[in-house]
Amino acid sequence: MPSTTTSDNEKLASRRSTLAGLAFSLPAVAWIALFFAAPLVIMSVYSLMPLAGDGAFSLDNYRHFLGEPAYVQAIWNSVLTTAIVVVISLLLAYPFAYILAYKVPKRWQRLALACAILPFWTSYVVRSYAWLLVLAPTGIVNWVLMSLHITDHPITFAYNPGATDLGFVHFFIMLNALTIYANLVQINPRYVLAAQDLGASAWKSFIAVTLPLSIPGMTVGAFLTVVLCIGDFITPQILGGNKELLLPQVIMMQIQRQLDLPMASTMSLVLTLIVAVVYLALQRKMRMSRL
Amino acid sequence: MRWTQRLGNLVSGFYLTACYIFILLPVAVLILFSFQDGRLPVPPFHGPTLNWYITAISNDRLMAGLGNSLMVGLSSSALSVILGFLAAYGVSRYEFAGKRLLQGIIILPLAVSYLLVGMGLLVTISSLGLGPSLIMVVVGHVVINMPLAFAICLAQLGEHQRKIEWAARDLGASTFRVLTMVTMPMIAPAMIAAFCLCFTLSWDEFIIAFLVTRFDVTLPIVIWTMLRGGLNPQTNAVGSFIFLCSILLLIVVELLLFRKRS
Numbered sequence: 365m366p367s368t369t370t371s372d373n374e375k376l377a378s379r380r381s382t383l384a385g386l387a388f389s390l391p392a393v394a395w396i397a398l399f400f401a402a403p404l405v406i407m408s409v410y411s412l413m414p415l416a417g418d419g420a421f422s423l424d425n426y427r428h429f430l431g432e433p434a435y436v437q438a439i440w441n442s443v444l445t446t447a448i449v450v451v452i453s454l455l456l457a458y459p460f461a462y463i464l465a466y467k468v469p470k471r472w473q474r475l476a477l478a479c480a481i482l483p484f485w486t487s488y489v490v491r492s493y494a495w496l497l498v499l500a501p502t503g504i505v506n507w508v509l510m511s512l513h514i515t516d517h518p519i520t521f522a523y524n525p526g527a528t529d530l531g532f533v534h535f536f537i538m539l540n541a542l543t544i545y546a547n548l549v550q551i552n553p554r555y556v557l558a559a560q561d562l563g564a565s566a567w568k569s570f571i572a573v574t575l576p577l578s579i580p581g582m583t584v585g586a587f588l589t590v591v592l593c594i595g596d597f598i599t600p601q602i603l604g605g606n607k608e609l610l611l612p613q614v615i616m617m618q619i620q621r622q623l624d625l626p627m628a629s630t631m632s633l634v635l636t637l638i639v640a641v642v643y644l645a646l647q648r649k650m651r652m653s654r655l
Numbered sequence: 656m657r658w659t660q661r662l663g664n665l666v667s668g669f670y671l672t673a674c675y676i677f678i679l680l681p682v683a684v685l686i687l688f689s690f691q692d693g694r695l696p697v698p699p700f701h702g703p704t705l706n707w708y709i710t711a712i713s714n715d716r717l718m719a720g721l722g723n724s725l726m727v728g729l730s731s732s733a734l735s736v737i738l739g740f741l742a743a744y745g746v747s748r749y750e751f752a753g754k755r756l757l758q759g760i761i762i763l764p765l766a767v768s769y770l771l772v773g774m775g776l777l778v779t780i781s782s783l784g785l786g787p788s789l790i791m792v793v794v795g796h797v798v799i800n801m802p803l804a805f806a807i808c809l810a811q812l813g814e815h816q817r818k819i820e821w822a823a824r825d826l827g828a829s830t831f832r833v834l835t836m837v838t839m840p841m842i843a844p845a846m847i848a849a850f851c852l853c854f855t856l857s858w859d860e861f862i863i864a865f866l867v868t869r870f871d872v873t874l875p876i877v878i879w880t881m882l883r884g885g886l887n888p889q890t891n892a893v894g895s896f897i898f899l900c901s902i903l904l905l906i907v908v909e910l911l912l913f914r915k916r917s
Contacts, residue, residue: 389757391742392805393757399797407775482679486897493878537677
């Protein structure tokens with residue numbers, strides 16, 4: 365019967381479509397599975413193993429990690445630093461993105477934005493080194509201060525947690541300015557006009573209309589800041605001195621000095637867990653597709 | 656009204672300038688003092704001289720790092736774009752169950768820090784009894800860059816391209832011919848842009864390369880070891896060089912990907 369043939373043909377076509385689609389995506393998926401997902405599984409297994417000997421699987425590494433005050437301090441330092449960096453970067457980046465989106469003429473905006481994120485494209489190593497040049501006792505800031513006789517001996521700016529925060533804020537202002545700008549230019553200007561027609565002042569229409577509509581951009585920026593900031597080893601290592609260690613520094617110490625891969629795995633997984641919790645908390649407000 | 660507006664513009668201009676100074680200051684200082692005629696890259700500035708660039712070029716370890724970085728960057732970006740393009744083609748041209756899940760899996764590495772990717776590879780090679788090597792850097796860089804190449808290609812494979820592919824099929828072209836003679840030439844600019852972006856990120860990447868290599872290392876790792884010697888104009892020269900390469904590639908990306916639309 366012709367009708368069954370058609371449906372058979374359709375079934376066949378749909379199966380061929382499935383096979384072809386899978387065949388094209390397979391290499392990419394296999395790569396991620398083999399070199400990203402499988403390593404994560406191996407790491408999880410490692411985190412349950414003792415460093416030496418052939419003891420049974422246990423949560424000992426986790427217990428040791430969360431029971432050692434120096435390690436807990438590192439977690440706390442990382443979380444606190446990340447929180448400070450997120451808040452300061454958002455506060456500084458928002459007005460910057462706002463001015464770019466609404467005060468700078470349209471045809472200059474792309475160029476202005478491109479210039480504003482230039483250093484974004486240098487590596488962490490080079491960027492942190494560049495800050496060292498600026499902040500060092502003989503660096504440019506101290507040189508200017510001393511030439512102006514504001515101080516007669518160099519002030520210590522580098523090698524402390526404040527320098528780490530500064531290095532982070534520098535990078536994440538650029539990132540947040542990007543996401544907030546991308547959000548702001550998508551807001552229909554008629555909403556603001558409507559609010560002002562109804563008698564709202566410029567400030568009130570900003571608070572009631574523009575600000576709420578730009579929450580997705582801020583949230584995406586904040587999330588990317590958390591992911592990149594909490595996992596960075598370079599910036600604190602170069603700028604922070606060695607007084608208050610962050611979690612990635614402690615992880616690298618496990619690898620390089622203690623040669624303790626199980627403990628390093630445990631710590632990395634806890635780090636990832638923190639990021640996952642932040643993601644779940646922010647997920648609803650992001651609406652990535654709108655950006 | 657006029658008066659407040661003018662004040663507002665003044666404050667905006669001032670804030671914008673302050674932000675630009677803050678953002679661009681370190682890079683400006685880095686580049687300026689790469690031309691320093693003296694042993695320390697700190698003020699006062701003497702020069703300009705190209706001496707430190709010449710010193711860097713004759714530094715064997717730096718040049719070995721440069722060669723390794725080029726090798727890793729080119730091969731990992733090529734792999735990323737090929738795998739990313741094929742997956743984007745499969746996802747955009749065929750309907751099948753589990754497509755969403757597949758897309759999710761491919762995009763996943765974008766949401767984790769590079770440290771985790773590097774740690775995973777380190778633990779894997781050590782559990783397999785393998786030594787650290789540059790190959791693992793390539794592997795890791797494909798993990799972090801392929802999702803980007805996938806996303807860029809996917810965004811370019813729209814309905815318009817699909818209709819042209821249908822036309823080619825109606826005229827009897829095989830899937831392979833459609834792919835190589837129709838689809839790829841159509842989105843070639845996006846693929847080149849994706850390649851340049853992947854290369855920029857690979858070229859600059861530190862933590863994965865640091866974790867899975869030991870003796871043969873990439874350029875950022877060489878710079879890292881140079882930092883132990885303190886401030887040095889040679890480091891400025893190399894840093895400026897890496898930065899300028901990245902910016903040149905990004906201009907290519909901008910021209911290929913965004914010029915047409917605006």
